[in-house]
Amino acid sequence: MNQRREDTVTGPPAAIVWFRRDLRLADNPALRAARDAGMRIVPVYIHAHEEETPWAPGGASRWWLHHSLAALDRDLRRHGSGLVIRRGPSLEALRRLARETGAGAVHWNRLYEPAAIARDGAIKQTLRQDGLDAHSHNAALLFEPWALQTQSGGPYRVFTPFWKACLGLGLAENAAPPPEALALMAAESESLNTLGLLPQRPWADAFADHWQPGERGAQDALATFLDRAAADYAAGRDLPSERATSRLSPHLHFGEIGPRQIAAAAQAHMARSTDRGTFSGLETFLRELGWREFAHHLLFHFPQTSERSLDARFEAFPWTRDHASRLEAWQRGRTGIPLVDAGMRELWHTGWMHNRVRMVVASFLTKNLLTPWQAGARWFWDTLLDADLANNTLGWQWTAGCGADAAPYFRVFNPVLQGRKFDPQGRYLRRWLPELARLPDKDLHAPWEASAQTLQHAGIRLGRDYPNPLVDLAVSRKQALAAYQSIKTA
DNA sequence: TGAGTCTTGCA
């Protein structure tokens, strides 16, 4: 039945643009489609996190979302009218808003998590039955997950051939300029503050020192990266003490910038650049964008993998039986392994962790502590500002060795060696572990190996000022290899 | 997007 209300609204017809994780005005296909159709646009965000169960946004993500919505509202107001905020259920909110505004169309950009796919599909069908034009678009990916397949017709499971296929298609096609003018239409709105997205505790107060959520912040991060860091990216990206990575991940998660925009800007920079280092650095950087695409490709085609290992043999993996206390020490950055603890504290205080260190802490939790990767994924989900189901799932399964194109089971990172290799002067460790700062560089990465005299001189009593190591790295490594052997041959 | 161990080659 057609529920469009009688035509009491004068002027051109209206279209709802349903913002979700595409919180930008530039390169936004849903917004562009509504605008190009000559519609007045009702921009809405619907608060309905329960619809994303069991992966409703974690605490850090909600902090970012609050500020990103505030930024989008400011940007929209410059075009005449702010963001409309409503509460879910999403379907009911869209229907009510359509009735109120007389809108005849609804546009949105697609999400790729299993829960969102199911919800959005049902909503699209129902809205069309209502007589509304409901359309979804691609703003979040370079390529739709179903647009790429292997020679034999299935999804890719190995990164390198996947990325070659992407490069063959061209990365930066179809990136659009920002809309010049938007005809916006106002509607009744909740206040952003009533959504309760900000944490009650003062935990997130320092996040604002490190981040600027919103489209402007995303563009600034990209420009800064291309101007200053790109030339050093190939070497600098592995050094956690340096600010050599793009730090675009939370912006990308919330769609404040799209991968096509990033690819286009990087390729333009490469074309202008005469410096070989910049060129290869940006090539490496684009490859990281490729891992993000690959993660979404995998989650789309293997939707159970956010919960279960892709490699079914891991159903029988002998994780340690009582991991609660080990998990807590890891979460709090009190394992007694400096690089692990530094990373976990960086995460807690800034909502982010350097990628090299993410691999080390994840390897330590799953291999040295034999704790299920899902426990680590949950903690990252709640504490990372860039928490993204596809990326998080791929990262943890890759490290645990149970996913697609995973690190071989025997690849166990040694936090001491990784620290000495990638943080040789201990700048990163001293920043996050001030209690160890007075140790000489040599002993910083393994204080339990320092002489009693050195420890005393640095004012450190192990077990009191800083924990003794939770496990022996060599012994636990051997145990992990044995555990992996047991399922490999089973 | 490892690490441990052994061998080789050179000093």
Place this chain on the structure above:
DNA sequence: GCAAGACTC
């Protein structure tokens, strides 16, 4: 005595 490469887990 040790750096670099091969091989294994």
